[in-house]
């Protein structure tokens with residue numbers, strides 16, 4: 001992750017503003033039911049200097065239920081890192097389901113890859129090492145790709161969420177889901193500017209802009225949930 005210069009400044013408060021409540025949820029309802037491969041991948045990620053940017057395990061059960069309901073055959077992920085959300089998806093789609101997984105950092109993906117292989121789901125994954133926008137644009141050059149994805153998970157550079165949405169809304173079918181992570185940015189979205197640490201401003205402002213854009217977007221139903229670091233769940237309706 002050479003593009004982020006100082007990891008410590010990115011650490012943020014927990015969304016629930018209560019360490020106790022977060023601990024309660026994790027210990028009561030998340031860790032006891034977390035599939036072993038996901039636990040292993042989380043352990044492998046702990047030694048990574050950027051380990052804290054992985055999708056929070058609190059988000060796992062909700063995403064799992066949505067995937068089970070949707071039973072997606074064709075999915076796309078923007079922002080893989082070591083693969084927590086990727087493995088979660090791979091474990092919860094059918095055996096012939098496919099995930100196009102895009103990230104600029106193959107090294108981080110390789111941290112989780114042995115766990116993904118051991119879990120027997122690597123055959124579902126097509127990992128592409130690249131910035132995501134040109135890949136999405138390339139997919140859209142072929143009209144046959146429009147409306148073919150059942151599910152998209154977006155957890156990359158927050159400043160590009162609006163740009164990802166404009167492309168993914170065309171790639172995901174009507175009835176399909178798009179889930180965006182970090183859309184409450186540690187709660188900072190609700191704070192006055194002067195309370196927000198300067199290093200948090202760009203991503204906090206990007207989250208505010210994204211939430212405003214999606215609220216106005218009549219092509220989706222939209223639930224902004226305080227799960228994990230804020231999960232925006234969008235269902236394409238038009």
Ligand SMILES: C[S@@+](CC[C@H](N)C(=O)[O-])C[C@H]1O[C@@H](n2cnc3c(N)ncnc32)[C@H](O)[C@@H]1O
Pocket residue numbers: 053054055078079080081082083084085086102103104105108130131132133155156157
């Ligand atoms: C927060 S992490 C993803 C976490 C992942 N979903 C998980 O569960 O561990 C963000 C990832 O986005 C990637 N990224 C940043 N900018 C990107 C871009 N323009 N295109 C593709 N990936 C990008 C980073 O390399 C990083 O691995």
Ligand SMILES: O=c1cc(-c2ccc(O)cc2)oc2c(O)c(O)ccc12
Pocket residue numbers: 003004010011052053054055056155156157158181182229
């Ligand atoms: O602290 C972060 C930083 C990111 C991040 C920064 C720059 C990029 O190009 C991509 C991602 O992402 C995070 C994240 O997804 C998270 O759940 C917590 C913290 C951070």
